[in-house]
Amino acid sequence: MVTISLCMIVKNEEKVLERCLQSIKGIPDEIIIVDTGSTDCTKEIAKKWTPHVYDFKWIDDFSAARNESFRHATKDYILWLDADDVLLEQDKTALQTLKHSLQPQIDAVSMKYHAHFDTQGNVISSAFRFRLLKRERQYRWIGVVHEHIPVTEQDQTYQSNIVVTHQKENPQRSVRNLTIYEKYVAGGGTLTSHDLFHYGRELISNHRYEEAVDVFHKFLDSPDISDEMRLFIFNELASCYYFLQNIEQEHQITLQSLSYDMPQPVFCCRLGEHFLRQGKVEGAIFWYKQATQLPVSYSWTVDKKPFYTWLPHKQLGVCYEMKKENRQALKYYQKSLTFLPDDTEVQQKIQHLKKQMKKKK
Known part of the structure; x- marks a missing residue:
């Protein structure tokens, strides 16, 4: 021992x-x-x-x-x-x-x-x-x-x-880490690729998206980063562009991710949302299904569980409801609840669909 x-x-x-x-x-x-x-x-x-x-x-x-x-x-x-x-x-x-x-x-x-x-x-x-x-x-x-x-x-x-x-008590956004980084840089400190990775994420946490974009691009220029880390930052960049209402850039960085590895659930969900915004429901269904079917890898970067659990199943429910295919919509909403049982929106959708289906009998 x-x-x-x-x-x-x-x-x-x-x-x-x-x-x-x-x-x-x-x-x-x-x-x-x-x-x-x-x-x-x-x-x-x-x-x-x-x-x-x-x-x-x-x-x-x-x-x-x-x-x-x-x-x-x-x-x-x-x-x-x-x-x-x-x-x-x-x-x-x-x-x-x-x-x-x-x-x-x-x-x-x-x-x-x-x-x-x-x-x-x-x-x-x-x-x-x-x-x-x-x-x-x-x-x-x-x-x-x-x-x-x-x-x-x-x-x-x-x-x-x-x-x-x-188990953080009263979780709230903090500027402490960001302040330390800025003080370090102002004092002549050099940020490593590891620092750039986290500095950019601290900027996102404080809603400073344009600055985060610049930092992440510097990170992507680093010679020592793995494809896994690159893909993670592509998603962070896509989030920044989304919050900056630059939907075209969000889509472009999502497409760029596909040239580095097999599709990741988070990018499948982004592509599903891209098609859903255009009213192309079949395209959205294809990508949301991909997110649910891909093997789950054990990543050393942050694992964003919603993108391969409740979120794509909920969105598939939305898609099939738009197609008036209520049984399929109900199936995916119920599957979503197995991952997120307290989702009141999905609970209400299930009740609504069951009432509709009962009326048609």
Whole structure:
């Protein structure tokens, strides 16, 4: 059995820290908590769980803080979490099992991160991240914001089925990350392709779409990006053009994606919407069906689940309703509800269709 150091950085997390630590209780062999300037009861809560609570002056650099937390670890492997992360019961059990079975030659273990949810609690975006790292490999964080650990192809890695769930209290848009990026650039800092990727996404989060377009095009000029990352940014660009009401550019970037790989569900849905806007229902049906039939790949970029689950099925219901094919419309609306059961709009459409079909009997 391996030993584990849990390493965290915190600031004013009194509302969520206890919940996080409770969700993983009994698994870490030591807990390291680095506080970057809390003014609430965060440190007092942390000290109930561990004597290893350290102060670190915040310097607008997440990597510096995380590296400081790693510096204090003494066990075989380092697990990192944020204060608003939790392990659900099945994931806690899976991690406990992994702790007993992990082979010592493994350098880094990835876990899926459920990052964003809709109002009904359904996962809408997730991604893989390396969460458990062998301490003797001396991994270092890089990046002032959206920091990451550069695990190489030579490292021995293991992809687990463990999920870390993000449970942010009162989620709202923040300018913190964007401000750090802008301060870094103003101070002469150079943005890597990784930075450009996340800088553009922060601009989108703050509705600065024209600036995001410029940043994403710089990212696409980078020599070291994979087709997977390129396709992800094509979708981000398409979203920017949509919000800028440049529908033609949205369509062009969608078509461009097809030259790099087999159609992705998100682009199939965009093409379905393109045909639906023109009233070409058969074309829309073709592309929405493609979105439902494509194999689901396990991507390291953000996985946008709606585009291969409830959304294309709902839109197929719309299409068949437009064609007056009520049985087909009902079938797809009902399928949509299996993914998003609290969708009141679809529930109402189903009730309406059933009434219509009953009248025709």
